[in-house]
Amino acid sequence: MNKQKKKDLKIGLSMEDTLKPVFESKFGTLNKTNHYHSFDFENDNVLIELKTRNINWKQYDSLMFSNKKIEYLRKNKITKDAYIFWKLKDGLYYWKYNQDELKVMTGGRNDRGKDEYEKCVFIKNEYIKNYNDLPFLPFKYDEKSKHKDEK
Secondary structure, three states: OOHHHHHHHHHHHHHHHHHHHHHHHHHOOOEEOOOOOOOOEEOOOEEEEEEEOOOOOOOOOEEEEEOHHHHHHHHOOOOOEEEEEEEEOOEEEEEEOOHHHEEEEEEEEOOOOOOEEEEEEEEEHHHOEEHHHOOOOOOOOOHHHOOOOOO
16 A cells, blocks of 8 residues: 555544544444444444545535445445535535435546546535534434533
8 A cells, every 4th residue: 555545544544533522422422333334433323424635625616535435325225314524624524415416426536656536426515514513413322422511
């Protein structure tokens, strides 16, 4: 594996650890999935994927991720909510899966020593929201996952 790709993966995994409690404040206790799962976190109600990007919000007209995530949802007939989060240089943003808001095209990069192109999902910025706008979502929880504002 290329040196830059190893560095990028290390940053991404570190950000998952950093943001897990942030996600749990909205979604309740989350389980970290194994490295080969299509999503990073899950519980009975949601699936969450985190993409860490070294760009600013609206630097491009859309954000992308691998179409393998959408294929996983379809193939496994997932009915729980699925969220894609992007940690960008200037904030945390999200998109809740909605088939009508995605466009599948070839995408990727070639700055890590080889071509890394595949089918990707592109989400226009108009459908992506700031994490701070994500409402607290009611969920079943135990005392450990109780929202910080609850007693």
